[in-house]
Amino acid sequence: xxxxxxxxxxxxxxxxxxxxxxxxxxxxxxxxxxxxxxxxxxxxxxxxxxxxxxxxxxxxxxxxxxxxxxxxxxxxxxxxxxxxxxxxxxxxxxxxxxxxxxxxxxxxxxxxxxxxxxxxxxxxxxxxxxxxxxxxxxxxxxxxxxxxxxxxxxxxxxxxxxxxxxxxxxxxxxxxxxxxxxxxxxxxxxxxxxxxxxxxxxxxxxxxxxxxxxxxxxxxxxxxxxxxxxxxxxxxxxxxxxxxxxxxxxxxxxxxxxxxxxxxxxxxxxxxxxxxxxxxxxxxxxxxxxxxxxxxxxxxxxxxxxxxxxxxxxxxxxxxxxxxxxxxxxxxxxxxxxxxxxxxxxxx
Amino acid sequence: xxxxxxxxxxxxxxxxxxxxxxxxxxxxxxxxxxxxxxxxxxxxxxxxxxxxxxxxxxxxxxxxxxxxxxxxxxxxxxxxxxxxxxxxxxxxxxxxxxxxxxxxxxxxxxxxxxxxxxxxxxxxxxxxxxxxxxxxxxxxxxxxxxxxxxxxxxxxxxxxxxxxxxxxxxxxxxxxxxxxxxxxxxxxxxxxxxxxxxxxxxxxxxxxxxxxxxxxxxxxxxxxxxxxxxxxxxxxxxxxxxxxxxxxxxxxxxxxxxxxxxxxxxxxxxxxxxxxxxxxxxxxxxxxxxxxxxxxxxxxxxxxxxxxxxxxxxxxxxxxxxxxxxxxxxxxxxxxxxxxxxxxxxxx
DNA sequence: GTTGAACACTTTAACGATACAGCGTCAACA
DNA sequence: TGTTGACGCTGTATCGTTAAAGTGTTCAAC
Numbered sequence: 001x002x003x004x005x006x007x008x009x010x011x012x013x014x015x016x017x018x019x020x021x022x023x024x025x026x027x028x029x030x031x032x033x034x035x036x037x038x039x040x041x042x043x044x045x046x047x048x049x050x051x052x053x054x055x056x057x058x059x060x061x062x063x064x065x066x067x068x069x070x071x072x073x074x075x076x077x078x079x080x081x082x083x084x085x086x087x088x089x090x091x092x093x094x095x096x097x098x099x100x101x102x103x104x105x106x107x108x109x110x111x112x113x114x115x116x117x118x119x120x121x122x123x124x125x126x127x128x129x130x131x132x133x134x135x136x137x138x139x140x141x142x143x144x145x146x147x148x149x150x151x152x153x154x155x156x157x158x159x160x161x162x163x164x165x166x167x168x169x170x171x172x173x174x175x176x177x178x179x180x181x182x183x184x185x186x187x188x189x190x191x192x193x194x195x196x197x198x199x200x201x202x203x204x205x206x207x208x209x210x211x212x213x214x215x216x217x218x219x220x221x222x223x224x225x226x227x228x229x230x231x232x233x234x235x236x237x238x239x240x241x242x243x244x245x246x247x248x249x250x251x252x253x254x255x256x257x258x259x260x261x262x263x264x265x266x267x268x269x270x271x272x273x274x275x276x277x278x279x280x281x282x283x284x285x286x287x288x289x290x291x292x293x294x295x296x297x298x299x300x301x302x303x304x305x306x307x308x309x310x311x312x313x314x315x316x317x318x319x320x321x322x323x324x325x326x327x328x329x330x331x332x333x334x335x336x337x338x339x340x341x342x343x344x345x346x347x348x
Numbered sequence: 349x350x351x352x353x354x355x356x357x358x359x360x361x362x363x364x365x366x367x368x369x370x371x372x373x374x375x376x377x378x379x380x381x382x383x384x385x386x387x388x389x390x391x392x393x394x395x396x397x398x399x400x401x402x403x404x405x406x407x408x409x410x411x412x413x414x415x416x417x418x419x420x421x422x423x424x425x426x427x428x429x430x431x432x433x434x435x436x437x438x439x440x441x442x443x444x445x446x447x448x449x450x451x452x453x454x455x456x457x458x459x460x461x462x463x464x465x466x467x468x469x470x471x472x473x474x475x476x477x478x479x480x481x482x483x484x485x486x487x488x489x490x491x492x493x494x495x496x497x498x499x500x501x502x503x504x505x506x507x508x509x510x511x512x513x514x515x516x517x518x519x520x521x522x523x524x525x526x527x528x529x530x531x532x533x534x535x536x537x538x539x540x541x542x543x544x545x546x547x548x549x550x551x552x553x554x555x556x557x558x559x560x561x562x563x564x565x566x567x568x569x570x571x572x573x574x575x576x577x578x579x580x581x582x583x584x585x586x587x588x589x590x591x592x593x594x595x596x597x598x599x600x601x602x603x604x605x606x607x608x609x610x611x612x613x614x615x616x617x618x619x620x621x622x623x624x625x626x627x628x629x630x631x632x633x634x635x636x637x638x639x640x641x642x643x644x645x646x647x648x649x650x651x652x653x654x655x656x657x658x659x660x661x662x663x664x665x666x667x668x669x670x671x672x673x674x675x676x677x678x679x680x681x682x683x684x685x686x687x688x689x690x691x692x693x694x695x696x
Numbered sequence: 697g698t699t700g701a702a703c704a705c706t707t708t709a710a711c712g713a714t715a716c717a718g719c720g721t722c723a724a725c726a
Numbered sequence: 727t728g729t730t731g732a733c734g735c736t737g738t739a740t741c742g743t744t745a746a747a748g749t750g751t752t753c754a755a756c
Contacts, residue, residue, distance in 0.1 A: 054469050054470050060713045060715080089428035116449045404741070407712065
């Protein structure tokens with residue numbers, strides 16, 4: 001039933017010309033082809049439903065018109081992490097406009113060898129998101145760098161020794177400073193607690209540093225307890241906070257390392273009869289949409305995840321066009337947004 | 349600096365054999381090659397860092413080892429919709445294990461012609477998610493069907509006249525029935541309201557039908573008001589509910605068409621001084637993680653989005669291997685999960 | 697002692713596209 | 727009148743891989 005798809009040769013035969021001329025028409029190479037022939041070729045393409053064969057074109061031109069998105073994480077679910085997905089959305093939108101495809105490859109750290117993208121030459125460049133310990137991350141970057149393709153690291157710094165690479169990160173530190181200034185501005189917070197995962201997650205380290213930097217500038221800084229939870233899940237977060245409360249009493253402010261942790265903490269505080277924001281001011285971090293789901297709505301720092309994706313795509317396209325990334329490291333601003341969870345006097 | 353990548357020919361020269369033999373080794377074609385030669389070839393591959401050239405292989409075999417994921421939606425952000433992302437995660441995980449790549453193409457309905465995947469032959473099959481009016485959806489399906497590739501529709505029925513296609517949907521109807529039975533079992537709900545977008549979104553239609561089916565079986569069914577909101581956003585949802593309240597008073601139960609709408613409704617009810625679940629029982633739909641973020645936690649119907657992705661990948665692989673999809677239409681069960689928002693007597 | 701089957705390779709010819717060189721034709725200009 | 731070069735097209739070779747057919751050796755079976 002399905003006939004063999006039409007090739008350049010078929011089109012050329014129907015249009016009474018050569019494959020090369022058809023190629024010129026299809027690729028819009030200006031000034032090479034006359035109007036009359038162009039018209040005939042286009043008609044023939046239409047008639048036969050001609051569609052260029054990407055693989056053949058790639059073989060010949062050695063350009064793949066595709067960028068790989070490699071996500072190294074033990075859990076395949078990571079691809080659906082809201083922030084990852086938002087980055088991906090930004091990438092596909094920008095690349096699609098340029099006629100590039102995005103090839104995804106979610107891969108566990110141990111399976112790097114088996115990843116389709118890495119075992120074959122599939123892309124002109126690679127966006128890389130990694131997770132895990134710093135050592136695991138470095139190993140993943142090294143492995144990917146082996147491919148000899150330009151690499152753009154997302155939410156991650158470029159390690160030394162990887163020449164053809166660049167990185168885009170969000171301003172975690174600045175966001176954390178904004179949170180801290182907001183909470184501590186009126187001097188009424190005396191005891192603050194911060195929730196972060198025990199893992200040495202670089203973004204979390206930067207957020208903690210931002211909070212501490214603000215504290216260091218205050219005349220009468222509040223005490224800060226950093227509660228390190230096993231992971232960022234609800235149970236671990238609530239467990240860490242529950243262990244803290246009897247020993248130190250409730251904090252005046254609770255800084256979530258991310259929205260999920262903030263909401264877990266907030267739920268526990270309210271269970272214990274504490275009012276938010278009147279007794280405890282609560283803030284999140286890295287929010288996209290969750291803040292609205294909390295009650296009261298959560299003060300948070302919005303991640304520019306979609307913009308990171310767009311910027312990454314843009315930078316990669318420039319790298320491919322000019323041979324060099326426009327930057328080695330690029331920081332995108334975050335947006336701090338105050339809502340009811342931290343704002344005793346506010347309306348929202 | 350970067351030397352030309354090694355080809356089969358280079359490897360063959362180093363191993364003292366022919367490209368064809370190297371090809372046989374690389375592709376593990378059993379019984380064709382002796383142990384000694386195999387060893388030499390593998391060593392040569394290692395030395396030269398040989399990596400198969402996917403485009404050349406594809407040109408020759410006419411197999412692309414990639415499946416396209418086409419998401420037709422006006423907003424590029426749709427790629428990052430949590431449910432879409434979860435489906436995608438399931439797909440990439442399953443396909444990756446089989447050595448297939450996933451190529452993403454988020455595309456606005458008007459830009460279908462420009463979509464990289466559709467203008468070139470990039471994949472062996474296509475997963476399709478569409479949105480918009482039924483007419484827009486049908487047009488998108490027709491356009492994609494033009495490619496002559498097998499199509500797997502996700503969360504969408506297969507229209508007539510598309511032969512090489514199958515669909516996977518979740519049991520919206522069954523989920524809605526579970527919600528309704530839960531709410532109406534004890535006969536204490538007299539007035540129920542349901543929030544759905546005014547658009548004729550098929551999933552929403554099925555959910556409404558499920559609720560009505562349960563009502564029809566009750567001896568003394570409660571009244572049901574279906575509030576059709578402009579879209580599924582916070583503002584539209586709260587507006588519709590706010591307009592409803594003065595005319596009909598508060599309902600005893602509020603059924604959200606999805607979690608987002610349920611939480612918007614719940615927030616408004618509580619603003620008006622109504623207690624959830626004591627005065628109004630609230631339920632969501634299509635939850636992934638949001639339920640935890642609500643206060644009280646939201647009763648909802650979990651979408652098997654990840655499983656849909658896995659099942660889709662599996663079915664596509666079978667289609668490619670056997671020439672036929674294992675089913676024309678497949679329904680995945682949902683999981684109904686009761687939490688505090690609808691459970692006056694409960695603990696959670 | 698011939699046949700032939702099994703093995704372990706090699707040879708050839710594509711897959712569909714494009715880079716590049718070439719080649720008539722004709723207008724412009726010295 | 728002769729040269730130059732722009733224009734518009736054609737011819738050929740090739741990108742890296744693999745299906746299919748071919749080659750020559752070995753060895754068991756009749």
